[in-house]
Amino acid sequence: MAALRKWLLTGLLVVVPGVITVWVLGWIIGTLDQTLQILPESWQPDRVLGYHVPGFGVVLTLAILLLVGGIASNFVGRKLVSWGDALVSRIPVVRSIYSSVKQVSDTLFSESGNAFRTAVMVRWPHSGMWTIGFVTGAPGGELAAHLAEVGAQEEFVSVYVPTTPNPTGGYLVMVRKSDCVELNMSVDAALKYIVSMGVVAPAEQRPSISKN
Incomplete structure (x- = not known):
C-alpha cells in the first residue's frame, strides 16, 4: 500500500501541472478565438x-x-484617443467605469507606471507575522493628509497584499515605508512563491530580517 500511495502521489505531481496548463491554454485560446x-x-x-x-x-x-498600438503611438493617434476619452467622459455611468478601468490599466501596463515593480515583506495581519506584498504607489490627497497626522510626517506607501494561491484577490494596506523590507527578488519570483503557497522558494538571495 505504501508503494501504491507513493506511485499515486508521483503520478499526480507529474500529471496535474500538465493538465492544468493545457486547460488554461485551451481556455485562453478558446476565448480569443471569439474575436x-x-x-x-x-x-x-x-x-x-x-x-x-x-x-x-x-x-x-x-x-x-x-495595429491599435501603432496608430495610437503617433501624433494623430494620440489626438484621436484624447478625443475618444473626452467623449466617453461626457456619458453618465459609462465615464465612471471607463475612468476607473483606464486608471488601473495605465498603472499596470504603462512603461512609466510603478505597479508591482517592487516586492516587499510587511507585518500582516499583525506585528508577529510577515507576508509578501507589492508596492503599488504612495497614498495621496486626503489619505496622505490623515497619514501625515498619525505618522508624524513619516513616508507611507501603498502595498497590495495578495491571497494565496489566488493572487488576484487581496488587500490594500498603507504602511510606513520604514516598516517594509524590500526583497532582492523579481515580482515573478515573488508571485510564484505566493501561488505555490510557499512550496517553490525563490532562488534569489533575500536580505536578512532584523528583529524589531
Whole structure:
C-alpha cells in the first residue's frame, strides 16, 4: 500500500501541472478565438478552410493590438484617443467605469507606471507575522493628509497584499515605508512563491530580517 500511495502521489505531481496548463491554454485560446466573429463570415478561417483550427483568434488579437498600438503611438493617434476619452467622459455611468478601468490599466501596463515593480515583506495581519506584498504607489490627497497626522510626517506607501494561491484577490494596506523590507527578488519570483503557497522558494538571495 505504501508503494501504491507513493506511485499515486508521483503520478499526480507529474500529471496535474500538465493538465492544468493545457486547460488554461485551451481556455485562453478558446476565448480569443471569439474575436474571429468580428470578421465577415466569408473571411472566417473555419469557412475558408472548411474545418476549425484553434489559435487564429490569438493571431487576430495580436494583430489588432499591434495595429491599435501603432496608430495610437503617433501624433494623430494620440489626438484621436484624447478625443475618444473626452467623449466617453461626457456619458453618465459609462465615464465612471471607463475612468476607473483606464486608471488601473495605465498603472499596470504603462512603461512609466510603478505597479508591482517592487516586492516587499510587511507585518500582516499583525506585528508577529510577515507576508509578501507589492508596492503599488504612495497614498495621496486626503489619505496622505490623515497619514501625515498619525505618522508624524513619516513616508507611507501603498502595498497590495495578495491571497494565496489566488493572487488576484487581496488587500490594500498603507504602511510606513520604514516598516517594509524590500526583497532582492523579481515580482515573478515573488508571485510564484505566493501561488505555490510557499512550496517553490525563490532562488534569489533575500536580505536578512532584523528583529524589531
